[in-house]
Amino acid sequence: MINFKTLAQEVKDDIVRWRHDFHADPELSFHEVNTSRKIAEALRKIGYTNVRVGIPHCPETGVVADLNPGKPGRCIVLRADMDALPIQEETSLPYTSQNHGVAHACGHDSHMAMLLGAAKILFPLRSQINGNIRFIFQPGEEYLLSDMCPSLSDACSKPGARILVEEDDVMDGVDAVFGIHVWGTLPSGVIHYVPGPFMTTNLIVNMEVTGVGGHGAMPHTCIDPVVAACQIISAWQTIISREIDPQEAAVLTVGSINVDSKTYNVIPERVSVIAGARTYDETVREYIKQRMQEIAEGVAKGMRVKISFTASSGVPPVRNDEVFTMQAVQSITEAIGAEHVACTKPVAASEDFSWYQKIVPGALMFLGVGNEEKHTNFAQHHPQFNSDDEALPNGTASLAAVAYGFINQSVDIG
Numbered sequence: 001m002i003n004f005k006t007l008a009q010e011v012k013d014d015i016v017r018w019r020h021d022f023h024a025d026p027e028l029s030f031h032e033v034n035t036s037r038k039i040a041e042a043l044r045k046i047g048y049t050n051v052r053v054g055i056p057h058c059p060e061t062g063v064v065a066d067l068n069p070g071k072p073g074r075c076i077v078l079r080a081d082m083d084a085l086p087i088q089e090e091t092s093l094p095y096t097s098q099n100h101g102v103a104h105a106c107g108h109d110s111h112m113a114m115l116l117g118a119a120k121i122l123f124p125l126r127s128q129i130n131g132n133i134r135f136i137f138q139p140g141e142e143y144l145l146s147d148m149c150p151s152l153s154d155a156c157s158k159p160g161a162r163i164l165v166e167e168d169d170v171m172d173g174v175d176a177v178f179g180i181h182v183w184g185t186l187p188s189g190v191i192h193y194v195p196g197p198f199m200t201t202n203l204i205v206n207m208e209v210t211g212v213g214g215h216g217a218m219p220h221t222c223i224d225p226v227v228a229a230c231q232i233i234s235a236w237q238t239i240i241s242r243e244i245d246p247q248e249a250a251v252l253t254v255g256s257i258n259v260d261s262k263t264y265n266v267i268p269e270r271v272s273v274i275a276g277a278r279t280y281d282e283t284v285r286e287y288i289k290q291r292m293q294e295i296a297e298g299v300a301k302g303m304r305v306k307i308s309f310t311a312s313s314g315v316p317p318v319r320n321d322e323v324f325t326m327q328a329v330q331s332i333t334e335a336i337g338a339e340h341v342a343c344t345k346p347v348a349a350s351e352d353f354s355w356y357q358k359i360v361p362g363a364l365m366f367l368g369v370g371n372e373e374k375h376t377n378f379a380q381h382h383p384q385f386n387s388d389d390e391a392l393p394n395g396t397a398s399l400a401a402v403a404y405g406f407i408n409q410s411v412d413i414g
């Protein structure tokens, strides 16, 4: 039996070096150009000859390589995302971000490094693998739109995984997909899995409430959009508390309220509101969207304001195929030991990995990278987020073991 844990430990120095290099040079969604170049170089150095750079709309970002191109048998995709966030890093690490206002605060630097590690340990084993393993380094997971991040004037209109699924041939002939996301609040080195619904689908709502502005001491000559917006926001909370089945988890948050007045004695002309909702079911998401609009329109009519309401549905929910997940858990347990594998609870975050799961069975799992002594236990998207390097070989071993197990065992899946 192949000892993936030992093989991963043997490439640990490479994994750590790659990660630190990615971490120091983080790039925003669909702008992962240096990152793509480094990944392609590393893959070619390992021996991969069919390395493809670029995805539809983005010719310089995203990297795909096959272990056994065209070989008959099953094909599994191992996927890592690549993008960083528009956050100013607040660590004093020797490899802290050199790019002002951009940071690998979601741990995608670790994903790329772990997947390169898997590509490295699987390459010498390729003749023993009775099918193909496709490595996808995917840009644009954070799906930053240009209106969220003005520096991204040419960002794509949909997340990277959706582009690959809908506009690329990279999923042709693929039988399963597997990926790992590092997680700062889970113990370092432990793979956490959830069969079935795992991560949420989301909804982004932009609303503008327009009244009639004027003097704060003469409200009768105005139509106050602030009071109307507050009424709408309060009423929205009853969608979750009064209208959704308590067995269906859902959350609604208003994250931004802005007025065009900066003082106390002015009734502003308009208020803009940005809200989000998350749930594990797309029909629940659509219900929330419809009710938010109906409530906003109803309250607006009663309070004499006008509203504009736009809602965009985000990624689908991550739903792990139960049979494939348990098969993967078995491979991981054999590779890194049962003490490093744990079942966990779903989380109300979202991941565009779900787009791959729309067309093939798949599993996304968490690798804990939290270690309080090393200050690597911050939550994702925190300005001090960092991964514990010691955890990463377990991620590499798990990626390799799942792919090897899926190709070389003929267990039926979803």
Ligand SMILES: [Zn+2]
Binding pocket: 106, 142, 380, 381
């Ligand atoms: Zn993230």
Ligand SMILES: [Zn+2]
Binding pocket: 106, 107, 108, 141, 181
């Ligand atoms: Zn992420």
